[in-house]
Amino acid sequence: MNLTLKVWRQSGPSDAGRMVTYRVEDVSPDMSFLEMLDVLNERLIVEGDEPIAFDHDCREGICGMCGMVINGVAHGEQRATTTCQLHMRHFEDGATITIEPWRAAPFPVVKDLVVDRSAFDRIIQAGGFVSVPAGSAPDAHSVPVRKEDADDAFDAATCIGCGACVAACPNGSASLFTAAKITHLGLLPQGQPERLSRAKAMVDQMDAEGFGGCTNTGECTAVCPKGIPLDAIAQMNSDYLKANAK
Amino acid sequence: MAVTGAVMVLFLVAHMIGNLKIFLGHDSFNEYAHALRTLGEPILPYRTLLTITEIVLVASVGLHMWAAISLSRRAAHARPVKYVAKKSQAGGYTTHIMRWGGVTIVLFVIYHLLDLTFGVVNPKGFDSEPADRMVAGFDPSRWWVTLIYAVAVVMVGLHLRHGIWSAFQTLGWAKRNRYHVLRVTAAAVSVVLVLGFLAPPLAITFGVVK
Structure with a gap:
């Protein structure tokens, strides 16, 4: 798959920030959304550019760290799915994908797609x-x-x-x-x-x-x-x- | 928003039933309008209950607007930077027109009071029987007035479709297994009110009621 990404880039909390367009080629439909960004970041590092900062931890949908607004929808349009569990097979080949951080005053942007929660x-x-004192797990029916x-x-x-x-x-x-x-x-x-x-x-x-x-x-x-x-x-x-x- | 909204919904139900009296003839409608003023007599002086109702309604409108404005202001402060792309997922058309719909309704209510209550923009003026004002106001030659009323009443219906359901949620009386019933009830009340309010002006404009 070949994709065009429009990603919010912001070097720090005081930077105004802007949308930057990237081309990503040879994306496997089996990749997760974050793996797709990993591929882009590896290329950016090789080319001497700053990689896109995004939050992530468990990558299995249970930690709550990852999160970005994908095409105007938090965590993307796939229902009941975290960004890390969203796979590229849900996107069309040649699609343009807009990626933005959570937007809220109490969640200030730290860098790019990372916000302070x-x-x-x-x-x-x-x-x-x-x-x-809750103690250890109680006996059932106690x-x-x-x-x-x-x-x-x-x-x-x-x-x-x-x-x-x-x-x-x-x-x-x-x-x-x-x-x-x-x-x-x-x-x-x-x-x-x-x-x-x-x-x-x-x-x-x-x-x-x-x-x-x-x-x-x-x-x-x-x-x-x-x-x-x-x-x-x-x-x-x-x-x-x-x-x-x- | 929920409590003041509930007051206004109850008023609308009574207002709609009163309007429908025009179908029973001019006298019936005029007697109803007079009865509103003499309600509670002779124990209470002339117009006591009506004045109290008017005060409660004006207070409700004021507090409802104050709540809406403060919610809008808080929302604007909570999201200073807008999204480049934003797509609604809840699919609720009515939820997204609450604010501008509310503004439309306020403007309409001002026009409506000038028309049928104070008679300022009504062909019959203030010193006339209520039924005459109503019939003259929706005369076929003034079809555009009927159109304004129709649009406004539909706007009220859309406002209530979200509003009624939302009030139960705000007051903490909603539960997942009751959502369906609440939504259907909200829609049903909205439809009944819209039809009930549309019937008299349309009937007058199309000559059914003269």
């Missing part, structure tokens, strides 16, 4: 934990949990914190991420004591970071590589309203 860490620090709650908590817990929800949201809101963490902990017995104070602390921190507000467009859940459902946000709103009513 520390804002997510601070939201977690505000309340994404349980203070009870603490009964409703099957529906266990399923919903598990669905929410699959969030890898990649930030695609923020990137896709027209409001730049981090509601799906924050809601996933609140739902995950709030539905389980260990998370009950801090359920409402957690919701308030995490939502307030999310707002303080400069993320936008949720208008229920559903863009987040559509691009989420883990398919976190939109009703996590309803759960967050419910807990937040109860916390403020107290």
Whole structure:
């Protein structure tokens, strides 16, 4: 496959940045998107150019490090897929692909496609934990949990914190991420004591970071590589309203 | 947005039912308009409940706009650098016209009040029976007025299709297994309101109601 890439290049946080066009030839359809970028970077290094900086770690879709907006869609148009698990067979030969970093004020660009997602860490620090000694894995059935709650908590817990929800949201809101963490902990017995104070602390921190507000467009859940459902946000709103009513 | 929106949706339902009285004749419509003013009498003075309703509605419109403007401002601050390419994945046409749709509706409401409430831009003027203002306002010779109303009412319907569903989500009453019911309900309420509001002006313009 031969491709034309239009990639966002920005040498550092203070650089204005611009789109740069590259030709990539002999791309195998079996390559992942990141491997395709590796091939381009090897060539750039040989030619004495600066390679394109992008975040990645596990490359098996579970760490949440990789993430870029591909042709206007966070993680590309393949549903429920991280960028590292997106393969080139989903693109047409001769296609032009636009690659941009996550765009949000709380996610400043570090370099090229790398953004600083520390804002997510601070939201977690505000309340994404349980203070009870959870110990080692408990025996099955020692603490009964409703099957529906266990399923919903598990669905929410699959969030890898990649930030695609923020990137896709027209409001730049981090509601799906924050809601996933609140739902995950709030539905389980260990998370009950801090359920409402957690919701308030995490939502307030999310707002303080400069993320936008949720208008229920559903863009987040559509691009989420883990398919976190939109009703996590309803759960967050419910807990937040109860916390403020107290 | 959810609470003020709910107030306005309830008002729209009552407003639509009132409008449909024109099909029962001019007297029925005028009596209804008069009854709105004498509601609660003789326990309450003339126009008490109507004035309270007007105050609540104006406050709702104001707070709804304030919430919308602050959400827009926060969104603009949260994404100072725009995408070169951006493609919507949720497929919700109605979600993307909420803001400009809202602006359109506000402009329409101003025109609508000047037309049928204050009679400033109505051929019959202020000192006339409500039914006469309504019939004269949608006279076939003023077809463009009917067209403005039709466009605005459809815009309200699209606004509500997202708005009603979204309000349940905002208040935390939505659950995955209820999404389908909520969306269908939101669409159904929107369609009923659009048809109910379109019927009187169209009937007058096409001469069914004289």
